[in-house]
Amino acid sequence: MQQSTLVRLKENLELKSPILVVGLPGVGLVGKLVAEHLVDELGAEKIMEVYSPHFPPQVLINKDCTVRPVSNTIYHGKVNENDVLFLVGDHQSTTSQGHYELCSLYLDIAEELKVPRIYTLGGYPTGKLTYEDTVLGVANSTKLIEELKKYGVEFRESEPSGGIVGASGLLVAFSGMRGIDAACLMGMTPGYLMDPKSAQSLLKVLCNIFGIEVNTDSLKKKAEEMENILEKLKEKEEQQNYPEIKPTDEDLRYIG
Amino acid sequence: MQQSTLVRLKENLELKSPILVVGLPGVGLVGKLVAEHLVDELGAEKIMEVYSPHFPPQVLINKDCTVRPVSNTIYHGKVNENDVLFLVGDHQSTTSQGHYELCSLYLDIAEELKVPRIYTLGGYPTGKLTYEDTVLGVANSTKLIEELKKYGVEFRESEPSGGIVGASGLLVAFSGMRGIDAACLMGMTPGYLMDPKSAQSLLKVLCNIFGIEVNTDSLKKKAEEMENILEKLKEKEEQQNYPEIKPTDEDLRYIG
Amino acid sequence: MQQSTLVRLKENLELKSPILVVGLPGVGLVGKLVAEHLVDELGAEKIMEVYSPHFPPQVLINKDCTVRPVSNTIYHGKVNENDVLFLVGDHQSTTSQGHYELCSLYLDIAEELKVPRIYTLGGYPTGKLTYEDTVLGVANSTKLIEELKKYGVEFRESEPSGGIVGASGLLVAFSGMRGIDAACLMGMTPGYLMDPKSAQSLLKVLCNIFGIEVNTDSLKKKAEEMENILEKLKEKEEQQNYPEIKPTDEDLRYIG
Amino acid sequence: MQQSTLVRLKENLELKSPILVVGLPGVGLVGKLVAEHLVDELGAEKIMEVYSPHFPPQVLINKDCTVRPVSNTIYHGKVNENDVLFLVGDHQSTTSQGHYELCSLYLDIAEELKVPRIYTLGGYPTGKLTYEDTVLGVANSTKLIEELKKYGVEFRESEPSGGIVGASGLLVAFSGMRGIDAACLMGMTPGYLMDPKSAQSLLKVLCNIFGIEVNTDSLKKKAEEMENILEKLKEKEEQQNYPEIKPTDEDLRYIG
Secondary structure, eight states: OOOOOEOSSSSSEEEESSSSEEOOOOOGHHHHHHHHHHHTTTTTTEEEEEEOOSOSSSSEETTTBBEEOOOEEEEEEEETTEEEEEESSSOOOOSSSHHHHHHHHHHHHHHHTOOEEEEEEEEOOOOOSOOOOOEEESSSSSHHHHHHHHHTOOEEEEOOOOOOSSSSHHHHHHHHHOEEEEEEEEEOOOOSSHHEEEEHHHHHHHHHHTOOOOOOHHHHHHHHHHHHHHHHHHHHHHHHSSSSOOOOOOGGOOOO | OOOEEEOOOOSSSOOSOOEEEOOOOOOOHHHHHHHHHHHHHTTTTEEEEOOTTOOOSSEEEEETSBEEOOEEEEEEEEETEEEEEEESSSSOSSSSSHHHHHHHHHHHHHHHHHOOOEEEEEEEEEEEESSSOOOEEEEEEEHHHHHHHHOOBBTTTTTTTTEEEEEHHHHHHHHHTTEEEEEEEEEOOOOSOOHHEEEEHHHHHHHHTTOOOOOOOOHHHHHHHHHHHHHHHHHHHHOOOSSOOOOOOOOGOOOO | OOOEEEEEOOOOOOSSSSSSEEEEEEEGGGGHHHHHHHHTTTTTTEEEEEETTTTTEEEEEOTSSBEEOOOOOEEEETTTTTTEEEEEEEEOOOOHHHHHHHHHHHHHHHHHHHEEEEEEEEEEOOSSSSSOOOEEESSSSSSHHHHTTTTTTTTOOTTTTTOESSSHHHHHHHHHEEEEEEEEEEEEOOOOOOOOEEEEEEHHHHHHTTTTOOOOOOHHHHHHHHHHHHHHHHHHHHHSSSOOOOOOOOOOOOOO | OOOOOEEEEEEOOOSSSSSSEOOSOOOOGGGHHHHHHHHHHHTTTEEEEEEEEEEEEEEEEEEEEEEEEEEEEEEEEEEEEEEEEEEEEEOOOHHHHHHHHHHHHHHHHHHHOOOOOEEEEEEEOOSSSOOOOEEEEESSHHHHHHHEEEHHHHHHOOOOOTEEHHHHHHHHHHHGGGGGGEEEEEEEOSSSSHHHHHHHHHHHHHHHHOOOOOOOHHHHHHHHHHHHHHHHHHHHHHHHHSOOOOOOOGGGGGOO
């Protein structure tokens, strides 16, 4: 079977211990929203593209009617003079095996670029419509857990109890075997809809960790739009005894 | 796992910058109808066959009770002294991974034969029973888009909004990385049934591009037959408040 | 991924142009019944076993509580001094790709053993409960078709119209590319239940071809048992306006 | 596709003809309960870990919020001065092909470590809510069957009639080809819920075979908890004419 393909868009990358931030599609699109927001705000530059037979066999249409394959992309930006990489994308793998293969490819890249630490970003589905300003974490070492607590990340015994499905979890678990520190940071989210509000909470914690501040206007605007939708859903819930709010995003099957 | 197999039926092919036209089964069978019609009208010659474990594990029965495996086939014809290749076939891949593998194989062949341009043909499902004489396009360069507009291809911002699934899309998106110009041309079609009328519209635009005229009698005859069926469906729709016309062709899952 | 495994049980096989008879599970188990009957009657000897990750991940329990993996098996027997091979088995592939891989493996073996001709045996589902004493055929050459007509095999234009799914079809279609003559012989069968009566018709034609006679007592006994069941089904049909006889064997998904 | 990965946690293992006991998740979790109980009671040491793209793409969360990938693990313990290995784990393969691949990997390890005998442990689903103190067996030789009868293992002609699905069966069937004796020992269990009572029966027989006694307090405690649940299910059954007790554990699809 065809392997996933890595396309390098820049030669002679000279990075100094870059932190890798992973924001792939998942519950409430929380991780994706945060990572893409940072890519925009920091003016990060596209350095690698990944294509995979484990993505849907689909192309996406740009505004000008040119097409592009479904892909995952790595951007390079600077945070306080430090190199930071962002892994974002249209889709996660559609197959179990693909999750493992892509995760392995991403960790190969991380090793090659001497990444010392990975933060994977995701959403933690609460199943409730009420909002919680909490960022939950898991990590691959207790030392890292202690460090992250200082920045406001909450760690709850054995949670998420169902584990974490998809790239956010696998990258944290397998990076330990490569000598890379890694944590998964999850914004609490109802999980039914794209959640830019939860993304704001997660972004705040991540900026805390990085010691930076970024403009969050675009996220705030998205959050307002979604809040209107959420408001309508709540009204509907009050009118009905058995609300039927169904997940509308296939990305819901990823936790994290 | 077993790879797809390319069988070369002719040695010492000497082709001069052949255009590749792809008409595999898809929505309304529009692309397949057009490409097979041209193969017939131009008397194109079979030069390659592709077998794949990603096709259904099935054989088809000829009129004389001999059998043949499900395959994709490449024909070679001449249009105004220029070489043209046609990729047609019984099926697209039944798996996501197979779409990527076969697409990669077809682009290898295109590179080997120094194909400078690819047109993939397909149908664009409108979901309506009324007929539209429009051919919609996407391409892998804005330059090609401008060129195709002159021949009556319509380009609508960000459309198809759901992207394009299957070979028609992947071939256009990935041919850019191989230095090959490519566009997907889609006839508008209700999408529920084989649509030789939409195929006629698409054929007209393609003949425009090639600067040729071809006899379309067989397509017209098929179109008349289908129109009768469509007429009956419409009558049914008028009688019922909630018509229940369901897709009858599995090819519907391909857009394009 | 793990490949299918061929285990050779006998060294230094000296076979002279052996005919290969294939009777794997399929519609009405017709092909399997015939091939296994001949293995028994001719006292054929087990010479090869095939294990595959494309078979169900299952073991079968012998009468004495020892276990054996799901497998396909090749037997060697003699018919009028001529070598004959029988390919029989517990299951066909559970995946599309596996059908292609196993078919390719079987044709490799056929080439190695210099098999000049293959007969694949199967059932042709009529969907009716009435019995037909017909054996339908398809082949990979018109010459073979003419030859088989003499032995009472019937060939109907373009039939089976839905093609043939599974090993019986693939082996016939792909053996042509290896220079091996091949035909698929199908007993007509309602297709709902194991059909030893249809197997008897098919066996008769096959014995005709081989110029032999074999004892058919065990098949007759099985046929009588099944006829009783069929009788009950017919009674049920007469009592009801809309009989609901459902396929009870998963092998029904194979035609042939 | 990515292969399964074996991680060796200890170098220079010097084992003397270690028996391998396999207790992976299956019906009633019977085999897993027994093997993990022995690992605890014997203070067995983790020596190998197996990761596989055929496991769910998921990580599990430890109590302290560190994460670990889904894995299978091999432990080494001592029983009366003899080396014993235990293969336990979070999951079996999620794919058919993975079952074959992992089974092959485990038998490679067994060969490397010169394992002379394998006991796979599982549950035999009775479908009844009443308890049976029976341990059923199958094996890869009649000699081993005779030996095991002495320890109270019951062998019933051709049972389980549906065969055994998953690692417990495949390991027994394929170990014969590697010259390794193997038996599958199954505790009778309703099969609907985790069944520590059946595990106790199976543990007793296994300890019999090993000639040891182990503390079973923790299993007894779990059994009491489950019995309360079972009691409630029975009450429910008595109240209703058509009880609807559905399997609650996905592991039910494994027999053994």
